[in-house]
Amino acid sequence: MSKTTFDMLCQRLSTFLSYDDTTFRRAIPLQMCVGVALWWLATGVGYRTLAHLFGISSASVCLIVNDFCQAMRDELLREYIQLPQLDELQNIIRGFKTCWGFPQCTGAIDGSHIPVIAPSEDHTDYFNRKGWHSVILQAVVDHRFCFTNINVGWPGSVHDSRVLRNSDIYDKAERGLLFPNLTDEIQGIQVPIMLLGDPAYPLRPWIMKGYPDTGNLTDDQRYFNQRLSRARMTVECAFGRLKGRWRCLAKRLDVDIALVPTVIAACCTLHNVCEKHNETYGEDLPAAGPPEATGEDGDPVGAVDTQPLRVREALTQHFATQR
Known part of the structure; x- marks a missing residue:
């Protein structure tokens, strides 16, 4: 991370990470607080190791990490992670068509399992099909590898399709509020x-x-x-x-399960x-932790929508003409 970006974070988060001096000791400087939090998120080292460093x-390390992640979620998340609108939406559609040759696309959606320490309560809910405990991160990503929407916190045993159906993305899309009604023949x-x-x-x-x-x-079709x-x-x-950047996510997150969604959202x-x-x-x-679980077909039996089938067939014919 460049010093310019580091200084921007310090300025934006100063209200949340400025501590008062006490009778016994001076407050930890703002720049050190941001450095401590970034170092922990980027390495996942133990609090004691970071304290000595x-x-x-x-x-103090525990307090700073918690306050920093909370501040990132409250202060910057809505600014940096948001669904595209108007000109930005058109830019993403053009980006997918130019970079990846796929028309009318405004993002790719998937889920990733973030390893966690087995919680003391309901730990079986977090035990995923690969044999380790995790929390699911569902994300929509644009053509520049930026997140435009995230949904964090479902236990690892929950199927991706269920996470989707209980997310704001699904609710808005089913009500026709996710994207404007812009079609291409x-x-x-x-x-x-x-x-x-x-x-x-x-x-x-x-x-x-x-x-x-x-x-x-x-x-x-292939x-x-x-x-x-x-x-x-x-x-x-x-x-x-x-x-790869925030390697605390590539190993088991050693924080209380209630804080896991906040840490992931901050990252x-x-x-x-x-x-x-x-x-x-x-x-x-290193780019990942344990291997991802493969998904299953999420279409409900007896609820096939003919319109997307026709759209998929039209795109299939369109791609066939470009071969």
Whole structure:
């Protein structure tokens, strides 16, 4: 992180991280507080190790980390993580079409498991299918690897489709409030603005996924799946960069389970801060923790929507003409 970005964080968070002197000791300076919090989020080292490194107490490290993450969520999250509107929406649609060759796309959606220490209560709820405890981060990512929406806190045993159906994204989309009604005619079909998802999600007018591979796919259908998968790599790359920068997320988060969503939200906000301020990213950093669980088909039985099926077929024919 550059000094310019560091100074911006100090200025924006000064109200939340300015402590008063006491009779016994001077308050820890603002710049040190921000440095302590960033160091812990970027490394995940123990509080005692960090306390020795900065010459403060372990209790002070714990307090600073908690206050910093809370301040990031309260002060900067809504500014740096928000669904695109108007010109920004058009920029993202053009970006996906230019960079990834997928029209009418305004983001890719997926879930990532963040390892956590098994909580003392209801720990089985957090035990995911890969055999470790986690909390789910659902995120929508644009073509520049920035988060435009996050949903954090569901236990690791919950399926991705259930997380989606209980999120604000799903509620707004089903009520027609997620995106403006802007369509583009492709192969004679009006194609709406949409998100791209994996097989774990339902096929809806506002979320597109590939054809289920039952062994009978045509060449055109396989090519469509390849094009969609290539565009969806934005969200996979974003998760990799998130965990590469803020490595506390790539190991078990050693904080109270009630604080886990706040820490994850702070890291997602910091990710966008770094991306939007053009901070460099070291490709040699570890990009992920334990392997991700693969999703299952999220379409409810007997509830197939014919419109997205027609849209998917139109896009399939459109891509076939470009081969």
